[in-house]
Amino acid sequence: MTADNLSALRQAIDDIDDHILDLLNQRASVVVEVGKAKAGQSKDFYVPSRERAIYERLTAANPGPFPSEAIRKVFREIISASLSLEQPMKVAFLGPQGTFTHAAAMQQFGFSAQLMPQKSIPAIFEEVARGRAPYGVVPVENSTEGVVSHTLDMFMESELKINAEIMLGISHFLMSRSGRMTDIKKVVSHPQPLAQCRKWLEENLPDVPLVDVGSTALAAQMALEDESFGAIASEMAATLYGLQVVKERIEDNPNNFTRFLVIGTNTPERSGRDKTSLMFNIKDQPGILYRMLEPFSKREINLSKIESRPMKKKAWEYIFFLDIEGHIDDEPITAAVTELRDYCQFLKVLGSYPRAR
Known part of the structure; x- marks a missing residue:
């Protein structure tokens, strides 16, 4: 490739970048008008279902060679900057x-x-x-x-x-000031990362004490102040606090x-791929756990999670948390929740929202 050809290609990139900049400002102008319209109608300016629709539409329409997995990251920042024009997020x-x-x-x-x-x-x-x-x-x-x-x-x-x-x-990273494993005399982190890296720590630092702290970021701060500390934290924490990575991705389970x-204060509108979360306390009677799930089973509604927590104010009574696939405004879910209420001392819909990818 000659110098003239390279110069011409770079000029083409500059021209395209100028066009992208012009389009971004055109988009921003429309966003400002959308913000004014929402303000007049008292509508939420952050709409997760709308964002999801944008990502999915653009990914499906992408002919390449720009990688589809990068589209969400690019448009995440475009949308973030656009929302900041409507009001500070x-x-x-x-x-x-x-x-x-x-x-x-x-x-x-x-x-x-x-x-x-x-x-x-x-x-x-x-x-x-x-x-x-x-x-x-x-x-x-x-x-x-x-x-x-x-x-x-x-x-x-x-x-x-x-x-x-x-x-x-x-992904958990072991980091320190020096970046040398031999300098580490204590490993500090939040209890969950320590538990998630226990096998690796036992194999590689078996005689080094483990110290629980309030957060992975606090652990990174402590490692910055004392070079004998090794912190388990995110890769972002290493960058933010100027630490050296000793070993990357030390979690025992890579599928973590x-x-x-x-x-927030409101329930978002339907996205087409929603999840509904409930919290309820059931009346204590024979067969109640079966009857609690029956309204969903007979309507073929998928339950993605069920969890129980003890009530703080009553011994041996429990609060149940339920995740359901679908939106609370979907007729089968509305009917199932209405039926479930008959078996509950109280029931609260925690929200219907877009499911994460």
């Missing part, structure tokens, strides 16, 4: 920066969102309930370690709704995912 998450909840919030809302770290799950619910942040992101379960009980317990007290769910692949929930 404030999102509370379980901080500090560098936690997996931080990564989940960024995946869902993009870099243009104003992400607000909180010290606890109750604090996230409080920020959203008081209107200081329209949305919050909380962890609810891990594919290896199970449910996050604090999140389920908060739904017993809160009237907030689930607006969306996020699935985040979890955490599910997060986006909480």
